[in-house]
Amino acid sequence: MAPDFVLIVDDDAKLAKLLTTYFEKAGFLTEVATDGLNALQIVRQRKPDIIVLDLMLPGLDGWEVCRKIRRDxxxxxxxxxxxxxxSDRLVGLEIGADDYVTKPFSPKEVVARARVILRRTRKEVVQHEPVQISNLTIDFERYRVERNGKTIELTPTEFKILGILATNVDKVFSRLQIVEQTQGYTFDGYERTIDAHIKNLRRKLEENPKEPQYIQTVYGIGYKFAGDVGD
Structure with a gap:
């Protein structure tokens, strides 16, 4: 099996080299982009398996790079x-990031998080028959979600969260439970980021995100996928 390919996007040459060293020791293929436009070009041409993206980039910043990547x-x-x-971290998650790391950080931690994300996005989701609820279809084998026959693009983390909720209809999950099942680890403050992913899912799935039919809040506890969605 070919090694995983990570694109490191950072204009700090010293930090990029440090991350490159740790990723290569872990068996990854690596490439570095020092600005946003170069990063987008590499994504289109080489299709990395995972991207490590600094927010503070010259010209096109990390937020805009993330938005452009998430379009397709x-x-x-x-x-x-x-x-x-x-608030900065939540914005990053809302526009499509799967995880974040605050500087200063341990390069080993970044590599570990990358491995966890890749494991869970590679069919490590427990295989289920397609779920059909009202006008929503979730196909786990094809990694596809459709509403009224139209494909809805989800990030790997969003798909994982949706899969957990939709295969356990009416079961209430706390934020911590969702973190543990999607990330494989927890760290201080991460429970709050689940709200950002839920907000994204509602925006993509619900006809009216302010009055969600599918993913409902159970106040003081967490979230559940409703089993009585109307047609």
Missing amino acids: NDTPIIMLTARDDE
Whole structure:
């Protein structure tokens, strides 16, 4: 099997070299892009398995790079940020990042998170028959979600969360339970980011995200997938 290919997008040459060293020791193929436009070109041409993306880039910043990638690509993205502001991290997740790491960080941790994300996006989801609820179809084998026959593009993390909820109709999951089942690890503050992923899912799945039919909030506990969705 071919080694995984990681694209590291960072204009800090020292940090990019450090990450490259750790990823290559872990068996990854690597390439570095020092700006957003170069990163987008590599994504189109070489189709990396995972992207490590710094937010503070010259010209096209990391947020915009992530938005452009997510228009037609579901490659997992780990964002790197020097900002210790929760709102910045949540914005990154809302526009399609799968995970984030705040600087300063351990390169080993970034590699470990990349491995976890890749494992869970490679058919490591427990195989189920397609789920059909109202006008929504979730096909686990083809990794596809459709509403009224139209394909809905989800990030790997969004698909994983949806799969957990939709295959356990009416079961309430706490944020911590969702984190543990989707990430394989927990760290301080990550439970709050589940809200950002749920917000994205509702925006993509629901006719009216402010009055969700599918993914419902159970106040004080977490979320559930409704079993009585109307037609």
